[in-house]
Structure formats: structure tokens, C-alpha cells
Amino acid sequence: MISFSPTEDETAFVDVAEGFAKDVIRPKARECEQNRAVDDAIISKAEEIGVASLEFPESWDGLELPLISQVQMLQTLSYGDLDIVQGLPGAGDAASIIRLASQNPALGTYKEAGRGGSWPNVAFIDAFDPEEPWAEQLQISRNGDGYTLNGVSRPVRLGAGAEYVAVAAVDTDDEPVVLWLHNVPGSEHWMAVEGDYRLGLLSTGLARLQFNHAEVHANEVLAKGDEARTLIDGAQTRIRILQAAKAVGLMEAALEYATEYTAERKAFGKAIAQFQGVSFKIAKMAIETRVANHLVWEAATKVDADKDDALEGSLRALYRTHRSSLFVTDAAVQLLGGHGFVDEFPVEKWSRDAQAQAGLYGREQDLLTRRGERIVNGATGAKKGVLQ
Known part of the structure; x- marks a missing residue:
């Protein structure tokens, strides 16, 4: 029988998250939506309590919390406002890639960039399902030891200000591949295409990412094939x-x-x-x-x-x-x-x-x-x- 009774540590994390959600996040929800950006004071407080590093391993100076602990904390924070939580800067969904492949040398530059607790934004493009309509608009073809990317992604959160992009997809030879890209001056891999999004989650930096014959080198490939x-x-x-x-x-x-x-x-x-x-x-x-x-x-x-x-x-x-x-x-x-x-x-x-x-x-x-x-x-x- 599964017990959902929280541990003392989980209760402590949830208590911190609850105070943050009620006292800081909820009162700023409308303002952040109107500005289409999360307030700097909220970002500073989130960094202080380690929200961005919940999923990160200890070798990355992260909290490396069990998933059940993260679930309880993020659930409580989103009670304050889902839009703000989704717009908090950092690795976003790609944090789970980092959790599972933390020793991969392709992640080295990102690890160094985040020392000090302020992590650059990462947009995660999940085009792995070939039946997904958006998967057809992003083509990844082999190019020697690397790949070439063409096309546009579906809208992704944190895309508008992303310095890094993680891509999970299937290449033109039907081989699974995970890429980790970094936009550096003079060799931009992608361009963010911001749309006129009016529905919801307006503070999350939604944008499509456009690739035009972007060259991906071997050292930017996290994994391919069965791995x-x-x-x-x-x-x-x-x-x-x-x-x-x-x-x-x-x-x-x-x-x-x-x-x-x-x-x-x-x-x-x-x-x-x-x-x-x-x-x-x-x-x-x-x-x-x-x-x-x-x-x-x-x-x-x-x-x-x-x-x-x-x-x-x-x-x-x-x-x-x-x-x-x-x-x-x-x-x-x-x-x-x-x-x-x-x-x-x-x-x-x-x-x-x-x-x-x-x-x-x-x-x-x-x-x-x-x-x-x-x-x-x-x-x-x-x-x-x-x-x-």
C-alpha cells in the first residue's frame, strides 16, 4: 500500500512554498501577465529558495529531490499562480534531461554558466513522437558526426529568452537523438519567433524556434540510438x-x-x-x-x-x-x-x-x-x- 504522508523534510519544503505562493506569487499574478514577464523580486526569491535546482543532481549543487517531494512543492507554488511558476527562468523541462545525463560532457558549458545559482534559460523541444504534427516541421538530418537542423518548432516555454535549447527528436533516418545547443555570438543556431499568444501562460516566454540549416557538432549530441x-x-x-x-x-x-x-x-x-x-x-x-x-x-x-x-x-x-x-x-x-x-x-x-x-x-x-x-x-x- 502506497503512503502519501509527507516526511518532515517534505513538509518543511511545502511550508516554504506555501508562504511564497500566497504572499509573493498570488498578489503579482495579474501584473506579471500584463507585463508578460515574471517580476524580478519573484525571481530573486525563487532563486533564494532553490526552485530552479529542485531537479538538479547534487554534483551540480542542486537539491536532487525525489520526484514526490518536487511534486508537492511545485503543486503548492502553482496554487499561487501557474503562469508565474512556468515563467521562472532556468533549465525548465530540460532539467530532467540534466538529472538523467548530468555527467555528459555536452552539458559542461551550461553547468559552468549556472555556478552561483542563476541558471540560463533552456527551451526544450520535444519532437520525439513522429505522429506529432509539429514533428514534421522540424527536420534533423545526419551530417558526418553531427546533424543539420531545419524548420520550426512548436511554441515552447522560455523560448523567447533561451540561451540553450535541448532537442529530443527522431532524425531523417528514424534514429532517436538528443541534442544540446548553445547560441553563441556569431554562430546562432536558432531564432526565436514570438507569436501573438493571447490565451494563457503569457509570462512564460512562449516562442517558436526557427532553425535554418543549423549545424550541430558532435560535441553537442547528448545521445543517439537506444541511449x-x-x-x-x-x-x-x-x-x-x-x-x-x-x-x-x-x-x-x-x-x-x-x-x-x-x-x-x-x-x-x-x-x-x-x-x-x-x-x-x-x-x-x-x-x-x-x-x-x-x-x-x-x-x-x-x-x-x-x-x-x-x-x-x-x-x-x-x-x-x-x-x-x-x-x-x-x-x-x-x-x-x-x-x-x-x-x-x-x-x-x-x-x-x-x-x-x-x-x-x-x-x-x-x-x-x-x-x-x-x-x-x-x-x-x-x-x-x-x-x-
Whole structure:
């Protein structure tokens, strides 16, 4: 039986994150969205408590926290505001690549650049799934010991100000490859193409990355072949769980706000929370939030325990979390009535952020399809005596 009771260390981390979320992040949410950038004071505080180094190994002067500890901390921070948490500078999703390949010499320049705790921005392009529409627009072809990149990526967070880019993809010979690129003056690998993004997560530096015959040298190749596939699977698993945890934090904020609003708002002489239609919706929001939370925590503990079904668990957790977050944030808007669409109330922002989050990390149908493929391939492999 899995226990989700936090340890003393986890409780201490969560307490710090909770104070930061309520006292620093939440009051600045609208301002950061309007400025389309995270406030410098928030960045300084995040660096002080080590948010950027949660995933980094100790050999990188990181905290190297278990995934379950990171989940609890990021969930709490995102309760303050998901947009701000996603816009915090640093390695972003590529931190999971670093966690799993920390000794790779290709990462040496980034490790040196981050000494002192201020890590340069890294954009992570995940074009590994050949069925992903955006994968077709980014071509990676072999060029001697290196590669040549052409095309444009899908929108990625931290892309607008990225100094480094990690790319997980399949080359034109159908071989998996992981690249680690650094834009240096005079030999730019890519150009950031910022779009007119209006939905949500406006503080995250969203941008597409354009490559025009970018030459990638052998010392910029992190892994290829089976080694790359293993690295990508491991990193994707961790990223899905961490992103799902952030979405749960957003759901908790929306649920709490809607519950308090309906308890205080009155109609026909009583709180609207006492009306059956309202109370039922609040109950369903609470159920969806708890289910998503448990799936995320379960998936995190499976990764920490190195369970064989950890990857499948990450897909299940992210799928259900995206589905639930879209419902919970939309329901919060509905429960506030006309106020739900007014920017003086945070729920309309949270609803937009939930939609943007699902767009960045996988719509429910896409995640469900991938999960189904894993189940079918696993069953087929089992019959043949082969693990797929």
C-alpha cells in the first residue's frame, strides 16, 4: 500500500512554498501577465529558495529531490499562480534531461554558466513522437558526426529568452537523438519567433524556434540510438509528472476560490453554495482535484521506486490532470456567474492558463492515444516474450 504522508523534510519544503505562493506569487499574478514577464523580486526569491535546482543532481549543487517531494512543492507554488511558476527562468523541462545525463560532457558549458545559482534559460523541444504534427516541421538530418537542423518548432516555454535549447527528436533516418545547443555570438543556431499568444501562460516566454540549416557538432549530441530513446523516455516521464503537479496546484486554487465565493454570495436569502446545483458542482470539482492529485503522487512514487510501469503512470496522470483542470477551472468561471469573466477575479485567468497548459503538454485525446499505444504494444510484446 502506497503512503502519501509527507516526511518532515517534505513538509518543511511545502511550508516554504506555501508562504511564497500566497504572499509573493498570488498578489503579482495579474501584473506579471500584463507585463508578460515574471517580476524580478519573484525571481530573486525563487532563486533564494532553490526552485530552479529542485531537479538538479547534487554534483551540480542542486537539491536532487525525489520526484514526490518536487511534486508537492511545485503543486503548492502553482496554487499561487501557474503562469508565474512556468515563467521562472532556468533549465525548465530540460532539467530532467540534466538529472538523467548530468555527467555528459555536452552539458559542461551550461553547468559552468549556472555556478552561483542563476541558471540560463533552456527551451526544450520535444519532437520525439513522429505522429506529432509539429514533428514534421522540424527536420534533423545526419551530417558526418553531427546533424543539420531545419524548420520550426512548436511554441515552447522560455523560448523567447533561451540561451540553450535541448532537442529530443527522431532524425531523417528514424534514429532517436538528443541534442544540446548553445547560441553563441556569431554562430546562432536558432531564432526565436514570438507569436501573438493571447490565451494563457503569457509570462512564460512562449516562442517558436526557427532553425535554418543549423549545424550541430558532435560535441553537442547528448545521445543517439537506444541511449537517446532511454534518455527521452525517462525525461518525458518526469516532465509529465512535474507538469501534472503544477496543473493540480491550479485546480486547488480554482476550487478553493469558487468554494469561498459560493459560500459568501447570497441569493434568495441564503448562500448559493446551499443550492443543490451549486453544491453538486463544487463536490464534483473537489472529486476531480483529489483524483488527479492521487494519480500524480502515485506516478511520482513509481518513478522514485523505479517501477516498470512508471512511464504509463505518467501518461495516465497527465491525461487525467489535463481533463480535470479544464473542467475545474471552467466550472469555477461558471459558478462566479458574470464575475467569472471579469479580470478583477482570478478564475478567468486560471481557465485560460489551464487551456494553454493542456495545449503545451498534450490534449487529453493525444495523451489517451499514447497511453493506449503503450498498453497495446506492451500486451503484444508480452505475448511474444518481448518488452516493447
